[in-house]
Amino acid sequence: MEQQVDIEKLQNLASQVRRDVLRMVHAVQSGHPGGSLGCTDYFVAMYNEIMDYKVPFNPDGIGEDLFFLSNGHISPVWYSTLAHAGFFDVSELATFRKIDSRLQGHPATEEGLPGIRVASGSLGQGLSVAAGAAQAKKLNDDNHTVYVLMGDGELQEGQVWEAAMYASHHRIDNLVATVDYNGQQIDGPTKDVMDLADLKSKWESFGWSVVESNGNDMDSIVKAMKHAHSLTRKGRPVVNLMSTEMGFPIDFMVGTHKWHGVAPNDEQLEQALGQLEETLGDY
Amino acid sequence: MKFSFTEKKDTRSGFGDGLLEAGKQDERIVALCADLTGSLKMGAFQNEFPERFYQTGIAEANMMGLAAGMTIGGKIPFTGTFANFSTGRVYDQIRQSIAYSGKNVKICASHAGLTLGEDGATHQILEDVGMMKMLPHMTVINPCDYNQTKAATLAVAKHEGPVYLRFGRPKWPVFTPEDQTFEIGKAIKMIEGSDVTIFATGHMVWYAIEAEAKLEEMGINAEVINIHTIKPIDREAIIESVKKTGCAVTAEEHQINGGLGESVASVLSRELPAPLEIIGVNDSFGESGKPEELLAKYGLSPEAIVEAAQKVIKRK
Numbered sequence: 341m342e343q344q345v346d347i348e349k350l351q352n353l354a355s356q357v358r359r360d361v362l363r364m365v366h367a368v369q370s371g372h373p374g375g376s377l378g379c380t381d382y383f384v385a386m387y388n389e390i391m392d393y394k395v396p397f398n399p400d401g402i403g404e405d406l407f408f409l410s411n412g413h414i415s416p417v418w419y420s421t422l423a424h425a426g427f428f429d430v431s432e433l434a435t436f437r438k439i440d441s442r443l444q445g446h447p448a449t450e451e452g453l454p455g456i457r458v459a460s461g462s463l464g465q466g467l468s469v470a471a472g473a474a475q476a477k478k479l480n481d482d483n484h485t486v487y488v489l490m491g492d493g494e495l496q497e498g499q500v501w502e503a504a505m506y507a508s509h510h511r512i513d514n515l516v517a518t519v520d521y522n523g524q525q526i527d528g529p530t531k532d533v534m535d536l537a538d539l540k541s542k543w544e545s546f547g548w549s550v551v552e553s554n555g556n557d558m559d560s561i562v563k564a565m566k567h568a569h570s571l572t573r574k575g576r577p578v579v580n581l582m583s584t585e586m587g588f589p590i591d592f593m594v595g596t597h598k599w600h601g602v603a604p605n606d607e608q609l610e611q612a613l614g615q616l617e618e619t620l621g622d623y
Numbered sequence: 624m625k626f627s628f629t630e631k632k633d634t635r636s637g638f639g640d641g642l643l644e645a646g647k648q649d650e651r652i653v654a655l656c657a658d659l660t661g662s663l664k665m666g667a668f669q670n671e672f673p674e675r676f677y678q679t680g681i682a683e684a685n686m687m688g689l690a691a692g693m694t695i696g697g698k699i700p701f702t703g704t705f706a707n708f709s710t711g712r713v714y715d716q717i718r719q720s721i722a723y724s725g726k727n728v729k730i731c732a733s734h735a736g737l738t739l740g741e742d743g744a745t746h747q748i749l750e751d752v753g754m755m756k757m758l759p760h761m762t763v764i765n766p767c768d769y770n771q772t773k774a775a776t777l778a779v780a781k782h783e784g785p786v787y788l789r790f791g792r793p794k795w796p797v798f799t800p801e802d803q804t805f806e807i808g809k810a811i812k813m814i815e816g817s818d819v820t821i822f823a824t825g826h827m828v829w830y831a832i833e834a835e836a837k838l839e840e841m842g843i844n845a846e847v848i849n850i851h852t853i854k855p856i857d858r859e860a861i862i863e864s865v866k867k868t869g870c871a872v873t874a875e876e877h878q879i880n881g882g883l884g885e886s887v888a889s890v891l892s893r894e895l896p897a898p899l900e901i902i903g904v905n906d907s908f909g910e911s912g913k914p915e916e917l918l919a920k921y922g923l924s925p926e927a928i929v930e931a932a933q934k935v936i937k938r939k
Contacts, residue, residue, distance in 0.1 A: 401695050408692075449724045457695050459724045462715050468688020469720055475677065475689070476696025479653070499716070502685035510677070 345389055350558050352619040353424060354384040359616050360420035360623060362590075364436040366609045371437060371445065374599035375491065376417035378522050378584040382489065382555050382565075383421040390565045392484065395426045397454035405484045406473055408458060410466020411491035411520065412446040413601070419443050419453075424620070427455040433623045464497025466490055467517055471507045471577075474515040485572055489518050493525030496534050501546070507577040508547025516568045517548075518580040520555065524597035543579045555582035556589070590615055624836050625814050626798040632769035634790035634826075635733040639664025641776025642701060642731075646672050649699065652780060655690055656703040657683050662792075663703035663733050683708045687716035690728040699727055699780060705739075706732035706789055707748040710755055721785050722758045729779050730755075734792045735765075736876035737904070737921055738826055738914035747909035747917075753881020755787040756854040762807060763854040765789040765875075765883075767828035769797045771851060774805035782807055789825065791876075793914045796829050808852045810860035816846030819932045820864040820871040824850045824883045827874040827902070827923060834874075834928035845932060856886045862895050869939045870898040872931040876923060879903040898938035900931035 357380050365371035387393075391405040398404065409418050416436060423430040428442075435441035442453040446461030458469050470488035477484060494500065507515055519539065527533045536542075543550050549571045553564030564580055571578045586600065587593025590612045604612055646652045646668050654668050655677045669676040679686040683704055690700035702709065709732035710717070721728045732751065739747045756763045762784060766772040772790050779786045786807075813828070814835050823831035828849045835845045846864055850857065865871050871891070873884035884901030891897050904921050918924055 399695075400697050402697065406695065457724075458691055458726070459719050462719045465684075465688050465716055465720050468685045468716075469692035469695075471685075472689035472692025472700075473695045474692070476653075476693045476698050479675070479698065480696050482696070499682075499684040499688070502680075502682035503688065506679060506682065506685055506689070509680075 345562055347558050350384050350388055350562070353388060354380050354558065355617045356620040357384055357417060357420045357424065359613055359618060360433055361416040362604060362609055362612050363622060364416045364420070364433055365603045367434065368437040369603045371416055371603060372413040372601045373416070373603065374524070374586040374593060374597070375411065375414040375520065375522065377590060377593065378586045378588050379414055379489065379520050379555065380417050381558050381561050382518065382582060383417050385558065385561045385565060386487065387421050387425045389562050390569065391487065397427055399457065401457065401473070402480060402482055403484065406457065406486045408466045408470045408473070408488040409447060409460055410488055411463060411494055412460030415445065415447050418447065422455040428453065430623045463491070463494035464499040467500050467503035470515060470517065471503050471512050474512045475510065477514055485569060486515050487518070489520060492519050492521045492523065492530055492536060495519065495536055504543065504546040504548065511575050512577050513573050513575050515577045516572060516580065517577065518582050520584055521581050522584045522586045524586045524600065526597065526600050528597055539581055547576060549576045549578045551578065551580040553580055553582045555584035624832070626832050628796035628798045630797055631794035632797050633792060633794050634766060634769055634772040635792060636664050637766070637769040637772030638731055638733070638776050638788070638790050639667055641773035643667045643671060645777050645780035646675065649780060651697055651699045652701065653677065653693055653698045654701045654703065655679055655686050657681055657686050657708065659704050662705070663731065665703050683713045684716045687713045688720050691720040691724060691726045694726045694728060699729070701729045701731050703731045703733070705746060706735035706751045707746055710748065710751040714754060718758060722761050725760065726785060727783055729786045729788060731788045733790055735789045736791060736825070737909045737917040737923070738791050738793045738876060740793065740914045740917065741911050743911040744908040749878040749904050749909065750881065751789060752853055752877045752883070756881070756886070760785060761854065762786045762852070764807065764852050765825040766851045767825055767849055768795055768799050770799045770801050770803060771805065774803050775851065778805040778807055791826055795826055798829060798832070808855045808857060810857035811849040811851065812846065812860070813849050814845070814847040816844040817868055818844045819936050820846045820848060820868045821874060821928060821932065822848050822850050822861065822871060822883065822887050823874040824853060826876050830923070830925045831874055831928055833925035834932065837925060837929050838932055843932060843936065850883055853883050853886055856890060858890050858894070861887055861890045865891060865895055865897050870935040872900045872902060872928055872935055874902040874923065874928050876918070877903055879905055898935045900935040902927055902931055
């Protein structure tokens with residue numbers, strides 16, 4: 341029988357991760373809060389409910405699920421989630437984007453931050469890497485799943501569609517991609533900058549199974565990712581089109597591209613933290 | 624002539640045969656190819672190990688990402704396409720997903736340089752060595768003939784870390800031993816000499832050997848050193864030879880900017896200032912033509928090496 345998911349516990353953790361994100365970005369007055377806040381529920385769900393992974397970190401990733409972040413600029417949410425999952429000490433979050441830190445502005449592997457397997461930041465490359473890792477799992481008879489998160493804006497990169505075509509051609513069915521479908525990018529709404537049009541049809545026509553979800557509802561995202569996982573090993577790669585709101589749930593940040601890469605000032609930080617319950621203690 | 628040959632074979636076949644043998648030796652080896660299996664001579668590997676061969680279609684950026692991802696399961700991926708599409712087209716993918724990420728990917732690049740011939744400048748990349756050697760942690764290798772390319776491929780398979788392995792299209796003299804060992808980063812002294820050192824890489828090693836014979840007829844005693852590994856460069860071999868000869872010529876089938884000559888110049892200027900002449904393509908694209916015609920037109924010939932040697936000796 342499937343274990344009951346403790347949604348409230350996940351929501352509490354998500355609240356703490358969002359506090360971390362805001363404090364990290366505020367401390368160095370640089371970083372990307374909007375997308376990080378919008379994807380927090382997804383990260384918390386993945387690392388606390390969906391994925392089967394090993395701590396301490398195992399670079400080869402054999403015998404466990406793998407996660408890749410293609411839109412590397414939302415590193416704060418990943419770093420906080422990894423720290424709370426036990427990959428490194430939560431206090432290290434205070435070094436984000438500072439000199440000599442393992443928490444680079446965009447994820448890197450050169451300094452070996454546990455939990456991260458490939459650098460990302462230059463957009464459009466994550467799906468290719470994930471597809472390669474998924475094929476290596478097949479060669480190794482490793483019955484685990486590879487997950488990758490992409491921004492919707494980065495679907496404008498041609499490489500994403502090279503990888504999408506490849507994954508279905510080679511029947512990479514142990515791969516679940518998620519698109520952070522917030523409709524925003526640096527220069528404005530995606531529909532104005534470079535319209536993605538009908539993403540569902542696009543992925544379907546590339547031979548993928550498509551799941552749709554609300555990424556800012558913990559119950560919905562947990563169910564969607566479990567459903568996505570249930571569609572694996574059926575001959576097709578799976579994509580989850582995850583609707584989110586950039587900046588969620590901070591009232592003055594929500595639903596605009598303006599907080600894509602802008603840090604809150606002291607007053608805005610206090611205002612935002614006031615909207616998020618402290619559940620585990622700040623780093 | 625201190626070296627001779629009985630047959631001509633293409634260096635890309637050395638790669639293909641080396642890849643097959645490496646695949647037999649180590650089952651972690653996988654190969655990816657972007658619709659150029661025949662050109663890269665990867666067909667034998669594909670036939671022998673179909674489950675370890677991945678056709679990517681004409682999508683080089685994706686191929687580089689796939690290769691990076693495969694290393695995470697402990698695989699040793701060899702990517703294959705033309706040198707042009709192995710470097711410039713996918714520089715950012717190599718930079719982020721492979722080099723910066725420290726991935727054990729072998730980027731194997733055929734049809735490098737002018738000797739691609741008739742296809743012309745769009746395909747004759749002369750900038751690839753420069754691009755690849757600028758990437759931190761990237762090893763850059765340009766072997767000289769079939770046997771050495773095969774040996775290099777086997778050595779690369781055992782080496783941990785990203786490698787750029789560059790080879791060519793035309794049939795070229797096979798003059799190095801079949802049973803050679805290949806040590807990455809260790810230059811090979813082909814001919815001992817005392818008046819001038821010729822440092823050559825790739826196809827140009829054979830021309831350096833021909834140039835040495837011509838110089839000998841003129842009473843000039845040249846040393847010929849095969850720099851198959853451009854990065855890391857063998858500083859000791861360069862310094863030791865130039866200490867003895869007092870001057871040097873470099874020869875490569877690549878743009879002067881960013882090539883072997885500049886690597887040698889960098890070593891010499893810092894550690895042993897000495898006159899140096901650089902043979903390479905001088906800030907130009909190539910054009911269509913027969914390989915040998917092109918090499919001659921762009922100043923890459925045994926005669927050009929001889930002239931450069933005479934000139935550099937006078938500058939001592």
